[in-house]
Amino acid sequence: MTETTAVRAGRLNRPSRIRSLQLGDTKVSYVPDGAVRVRPLELLGDTTAEVWDAHPEYLDATGHLVGSVGALLVEHGGRALLIDAGFGPQEQEVPDGPIARIRGGELLDRLAELGRAPSDIEAVAFTHLHSDHLGWACHRVPGSDLPVFTDAAYLVSGPEWAGRDLLADQGMAEQVAALAPRVRTVEDGQEVFPGVHVRIAPGHTVGHAEYVITGGGRRLIAFGDALHSPIQIDRPDWSSAFDHDPERTADHRHRLVAELAEPDTIGFGVHLADVVFGRVLREGDGPAWQPVDA
Incomplete structure (x- = not known):
């Protein structure tokens, strides 16, 4: 499916369903947990009303950006790793600021559809410690x-865990405490699962991590919140209101977009509507982000 077809199909303004790719002997699957509706001008402060008037394909009928909320399941040789853990069984409506509404709660059911129980997950590797990525990792079995x-280690980049007091100051002390007994810190370049290496790319948070997954002659970069919307592929200078260091994040995003244009390279963006897997193609008149479905 081309990006133009994706626009016509409405994939840029709806949350993603389960989607899977095969990388040699490794299978990766987006596991939905819910969705988020975002006020576009508040999220991307460098944009204008004119920008969004020119790109209505990114907005729903209420004028909001729609993003996916969920996790990435990585399976290899019978083993299973989860990257991030969704938002969890909760829903919030926010009267102002970037987020208008966010909900979770589907992730365990969607895992079951993929043939996995929570006890199958040997580790949860976090891109960063924001609530829409911690989700189910902070909840107990009823x-x-x-x-x-029940059996998972929680993998957090060393710099991110060292900066966890910043999260406590933002009202997340309870979530940090829930994670702490199972946290195992990881460092840049470390292999955390067969064919999965962490790389630390601070900016969105102090120790934001990406995960590079290789197999079958291809690599997939799970880039966390380096990008919140596919429109940023075309304008990597547009940083998000949630970026801890907007300038540093923009610098990294420029490099990331160039990397995603390299041969045999796929990106995974957990929030990128129904185009969570994609590649960057700079030719043609349409957006550069083109979904990859196989």
Whole structure:
């Protein structure tokens, strides 16, 4: 499916369903947890009303950007890794600021559709410690003191965990405390699962991590919140209101977009509507982000 077809199909303004790709012996699957509706001018402060008037394909009928909320399941040789953990079984409506409404709650059901129970997950590797990525990792099995992912280690970049006091100051002390007993810090370049290497790309947060997954002659870059919307592929200088260091994030995003244009390279953006897997193609008149569905 071309990006132009994706526009016609409405994929840029709806949350993603389950989508899977095969990278040699490794299978990667987007696992939906819910969706987020975002006020575009508040999220991307360098944009204008004229920008969004020119690109209505990114907005729903209420004028909001629609993003996906979920996780990436990585399976290899019977083993299973989860990258991020969705928003969890909750819903919030926010009267002002970038987020208008965010909901989670589907992730365990969608995992089951993919043939996986939470106990199958050997580790949850976080891109960063924001609530829409921690989600289910902070919840308990109903009627038990056990976490939902009963056997999983929680992998957090060393710099991100070292800066966790910043999250406590933002009202997330409870989530940090819930994670702490299972946290194992990881460092730049470390292999955390067969064919999965972490690379630390600060900017969105102090120790934001990306995960590079290789197999079958291809690589996939799970880039976390380096990008919040496909429109940023065309304008990587547009940073998000949630970026801890907007200038640093923009610099990294320029490099990331160039990397995603390299041969045999696929990107995964957990929030990128129904085009979570894609590649960058700079030719033609349409947007550069083209979905990859196989």
